[in-house]
Amino acid sequence: MQFNRREFIGLGSLLLGSPVLASHGQDTSSALFLSAASNSRDEHWIVGFRWQAEQAVPVFQHALPGRAHHIAIHEGLGIYIVIARRPGSYLWIGDLESGAFLAEITVPDDRHLFGHGVFSADGSRFYAPESDWQDMTGDSGRIVSWQVRRSSDSVSMERLDEHPSYGVGPHEILLMPDQDTLVVANGGIRTHPETGREKLNIDTMQPSLVYMSASTGQLFEQRFLEEHYHQASIRHMDQTADGLIAFGIQYEGEPFDSVPLIATHRRGEAIRTLWAPEPQQGQMSQYVGSVRFDNGGRVFAASCPRGNMITFWDSERGEMIDAVRSRDGCGICAMESGFLFTTGTGRIAWYDPVQAVTRDVNAEGFDKLFWDNHLSMVNPAMKG
Amino acid sequence: MKRFLCLLAGGLLSQGLLAQSNENWTEVNLAVTDNQVIPAYADFAAASASLSDAGNAFCAAPDESSLSHFREQFHASMDAWQGIQHIQFGPITYFNWNYRVHYWPDEKGTGGRQLDALIAGKNSEVLVLENFARESVGVQGFPALERLLFADDSLQALQSDQYRCQVTQTIAANISDIASGVHSRWVEEFRTTVANADDRGFFENAEDATIDFLKAQVESVRRVQQQKVEEIIGESAGQERVRRAESWRSGRSLRNLRVNVAALATLFNGNGTQATHLGSVLLPEDEVLVAEKFAILQSTLQALPDSFEEALAAEAGYASLQLVAAQLDTVFETLEASLKNTDLYLGFNSLDGD
Numbered sequence: 001m002q003f004n005r006r007e008f009i010g011l012g013s014l015l016l017g018s019p020v021l022a023s024h025g026q027d028t029s030s031a032l033f034l035s036a037a038s039n040s041r042d043e044h045w046i047v048g049f050r051w052q053a054e055q056a057v058p059v060f061q062h063a064l065p066g067r068a069h070h071i072a073i074h075e076g077l078g079i080y081i082v083i084a085r086r087p088g089s090y091l092w093i094g095d096l097e098s099g100a101f102l103a104e105i106t107v108p109d110d111r112h113l114f115g116h117g118v119f120s121a122d123g124s125r126f127y128a129p130e131s132d133w134q135d136m137t138g139d140s141g142r143i144v145s146w147q148v149r150r151s152s153d154s155v156s157m158e159r160l161d162e163h164p165s166y167g168v169g170p171h172e173i174l175l176m177p178d179q180d181t182l183v184v185a186n187g188g189i190r191t192h193p194e195t196g197r198e199k200l201n202i203d204t205m206q207p208s209l210v211y212m213s214a215s216t217g218q219l220f221e222q223r224f225l226e227e228h229y230h231q232a233s234i235r236h237m238d239q240t241a242d243g244l245i246a247f248g249i250q251y252e253g254e255p256f257d258s259v260p261l262i263a264t265h266r267r268g269e270a271i272r273t274l275w276a277p278e279p280q281q282g283q284m285s286q287y288v289g290s291v292r293f294d295n296g297g298r299v300f301a302a303s304c305p306r307g308n309m310i311t312f313w314d315s316e317r318g319e320m321i322d323a324v325r326s327r328d329g330c331g332i333c334a335m336e337s338g339f340l341f342t343t344g345t346g347r348i349a350w351y352d353p354v355q356a357v358t359r360d361v362n363a364e365g366f367d368k369l370f371w372d373n374h375l376s377m378v379n380p381a382m383k384g
Numbered sequence: 385m386k387r388f389l390c391l392l393a394g395g396l397l398s399q400g401l402l403a404q405s406n407e408n409w410t411e412v413n414l415a416v417t418d419n420q421v422i423p424a425y426a427d428f429a430a431a432s433a434s435l436s437d438a439g440n441a442f443c444a445a446p447d448e449s450s451l452s453h454f455r456e457q458f459h460a461s462m463d464a465w466q467g468i469q470h471i472q473f474g475p476i477t478y479f480n481w482n483y484r485v486h487y488w489p490d491e492k493g494t495g496g497r498q499l500d501a502l503i504a505g506k507n508s509e510v511l512v513l514e515n516f517a518r519e520s521v522g523v524q525g526f527p528a529l530e531r532l533l534f535a536d537d538s539l540q541a542l543q544s545d546q547y548r549c550q551v552t553q554t555i556a557a558n559i560s561d562i563a564s565g566v567h568s569r570w571v572e573e574f575r576t577t578v579a580n581a582d583d584r585g586f587f588e589n590a591e592d593a594t595i596d597f598l599k600a601q602v603e604s605v606r607r608v609q610q611q612k613v614e615e616i617i618g619e620s621a622g623q624e625r626v627r628r629a630e631s632w633r634s635g636r637s638l639r640n641l642r643v644n645v646a647a648l649a650t651l652f653n654g655n656g657t658q659a660t661h662l663g664s665v666l667l668p669e670d671e672v673l674v675a676e677k678f679a680i681l682q683s684t685l686q687a688l689p690d691s692f693e694e695a696l697a698a699e700a701g702y703a704s705l706q707l708v709a710a711q712l713d714t715v716f717e718t719l720e721a722s723l724k725n726t727d728l729y730l731g732f733n734s735l736d737g738d
Binding site for chain 2 (some may be wrong): 039040068085086115141214235254255279282283305309325326327328344345346357368370371372373
């Protein structure tokens with residue numbers, strides 16, 4: 001019942017076709033990684049580190065007002081935005097070079113954030129999902145657009161307008177290359193500030209994948225999983241340059257139910273559900289935490305922090321091609337070759353697709369940090 | 385091990401010490417595997433084989449005496465299961481074995497409805513063991529068998545309906561089949577996986593395997609506190625919900641708890657003859673503290689009867705159950721605080737994801 005990597009040898013050959021293959025420790029000194037992190041004293045941080053000479057070298061670490069989730073980066077403006085974890089309400093903006101704090105913005109009292117957001121390519125807009133939580137019956141998901149302005153020593157964000165997300169609990173959000181189509185993962189789960197993170201509608205939830213206009217809010221396309229999978233919360237996703245979406249699922253039903261946890265979708269087509277072979281499908285523990293395509297755009301990684309495993313998938317063949325053990329592993333970034341990932345135990349590691357093994361990155365410079373769910377990166381050696 | 389952890393606590397981690405630690409983690413892992421896990425699964429397999437035999441004997445001649453024997457074997461098999469229920473990694477997770485042995489809590493009463501439908505269907509094909517394994521988890525394990533064996537009219541119902549009796553036989557055989565499967569997988573495969581955890585096969589390293597044992601230890605204490613005690617006793621006296629207890633039909637929900645805590649204490653302390661046990665990963669003073677808290681809790685549980693109904697009927701019964709919940713909480717908090725004095729993290733994203 002153990003992983004047999006030889007069964008998945010296809011991954012290495014697929015990735016050999018990727019544009020750039022840097023070996024471990026080479027040509028990565030300029031890559032900057034950002035992640036939210038916490039410690040055992042329940043203190044929360046934004047941490048920047050570089051991967052140099054096989055070490056994760058701390059660059060900055062700043063205290064945050066509460067636990068965060070995803071970090072959105074705009075290289076041109078030289079800023080990053082830390083988005084508060086659900087049901088938090090702050091956006092914390094920092095300078096990308098020094099890491100220094102620039103501004104903090106709080107969403108209105110009747111709203112909360114979901115931990116995700118995305119910049120437009122030119123940096124003038126930032127889109128973030130919110131919950132209009134006073135609406136306890138309708139589609140309470142909102143996509144809010146902000147106008148972003150950067151001067152030499154400050155940044156301003158003006159709340160511009162908002163549109164419905166066409167669902168409940170919008171989670172990760174992507175902007176497609178046309179710069180108008182937003183892809184929204186409506187997780188489907190309703191919460192209320194009075195009951196914190198308690199899930200209030202598990203029996204009736206209806207998650208969906210939505211394509212909508214960032215400018216007008218028009219719904220372009222909405223896809224649902226089959227009705228008997230209505231408790232499969234669509235939460236995290238990534239896209240390729242040619243518009244393929246891969247998404248991960250967090251299942252709210254029984255732990256022994258047979259449900260898809262990975263799927264892909266392309267506009268105008270049906271959702272394609274992907275299944276891992278057993279025992280890996282069961283070991284995914286009904287929970288996918290983060291999804292990222294590799295540099296070549298065919299293979300993607302999906303982390304399973306509850307299953308202590310990171311899985312790798314071939315989006316064309318629709319098959320899982322490898323899985324590696326990773327205790328509480330969740331944050332993932334595509335590198336020139338393979339993936340860097342972080343874990344809730346404080347580990348940083350690189351998945352080498354050619355050898356199909358993971359190699360630990362020396363991370364002793366950090367003082368007992370637990371890396372949060374998502375890892376973001378600026379890597380001039382790679383596009384995007 | 386303790387010297388290593390003292391050094392760690394002092395912040396003196398180096399590659400050399402890390403290498404030394406891996407041997408120690410493996411020593412702990414194998415001590416627990418060989419002294420606690422495999423013997424407990426062997427007990428479960430043996431008791432469940434006897435349960436299956438008792439089911440066959442009962443259905444061949446269903447009378448008061450054979451039913452009484454079947455029930456005794458149910459208790460023995462359930463005792464063995466409760467003694468290893470806390471291990472929720474490794475072979476027990478294959479083929480949904482854990483849920484098939486014991487689907488609980490069943491908040492919507494699904495198991496009962498499915499069992500009624502199965503019996504009404506009278507389909508003999510369903511009772512072929514390999515087919516039965518594909519039936520809903522709610523009809524396959526202890527809760528379903530308990531429903532059939534511990535009703536007031538069980539004897540009459542089972543005597544008058546041969547198919548109903550065959551269902552009890554099949555459930556007992558199914559539990560036995562799973563118990564023997566889990567045991568043999570541990571002996572033949574997973575012990576080797578644990579022993580070779582540093583080879584980066586299933587586990588990241590030996591410490592990763594130790595963390596699975598520690599999660600079994602710590603998270604089970606919390607689960608028992610919340611699911612098996614607090615959920616039953618409610619917020620205050622008079623609000624008890626005894627039918628939410630794990631085995632209320634057979635009147636043994638507190639007995640389950642007593643067995644769970646005894647097994648968790650043995651997991652932590654070892655069996656008395658082991659030089660190394662799971663508690664060895666803590667600082668010596670913390671290990672003593674946790675052991676003391678377990679002893680206090682066990683002493684409280686020892687004085688209680690097997691069922692919540694009996695306990696609540698006694699004078700100051702409610703207060704005694706509140707005390708159990710509080711002492712479970714103390715054990716959990718002491719374990720948590722002790723782990724913070726080590727470099728061991730049980731989880732972060734996995735505990736409360738998003």
